[in-house]
Amino acid sequence: MNPERKNVVILLNGEPYRGKMYTENAYVICCDGAYSWAKGRTAIDENLGDFDSLGEIPSPPPLHTFPSEKNETDGELAVDRAIALGATDLIFYGGGGGREDHFLGNLHLLYKAKEAGITEVTFKTNGAEITLCGKGEQGFLCKKGQIVSLLPFGGDAHIMDMLGLKYTPADLWLRYGSTRGISNVAVDDEDFSFWVNKGYVLVIINEEVV
16 A cells, blocks of 8 residues: 555445455444444454444444434544544445435535545445545546446536546536436446546446446
8 A cells, every 4th residue: 555645444334335345454444333244344443433223342442432412423423533544545335225314414425525635535335336526537447338427516517528438528517406417338348537627526336237
């Protein structure tokens, strides 16, 4: 791992993540009930939360136990901890499925992390990989036929120079409140890329292949 980068992984108490987790050389924060599906699957550096839904004492013991009635979710507390640790790369696992309000709230944590200066922010569910991109060139690995959706987040977004997707307009405005960026398709087994000129873009790479 590049010593100038600090990878942090956050495990969330949503639908248990079934895929491979990339936690090598990362600092792993496990949120409350996520311990029930994550223990034994990966090393955990820190357990965090109010532990109102777990029913057991996790290992390692939590540094702090938060009250169940609080203003932040356990996921937001974990993001605050990642920021304090100086994270440059952040991956979430296990935040999909279950309650839609928590899922939508978790997506907003991507924005919080980006605004705090974390360079790479990714959210992995059992059905998709979701990344929040800011200004600059963006590139993603993919498989031919994967469905890719690009959505503006928090306001309008402007995209230029798209490559590797079926629909590649040279000058694309994604308007907040519009669904125009839904259901593009990767055209090869290498990657796709684009340039964000303005705003934030949610990139959703679905596991489904057409």
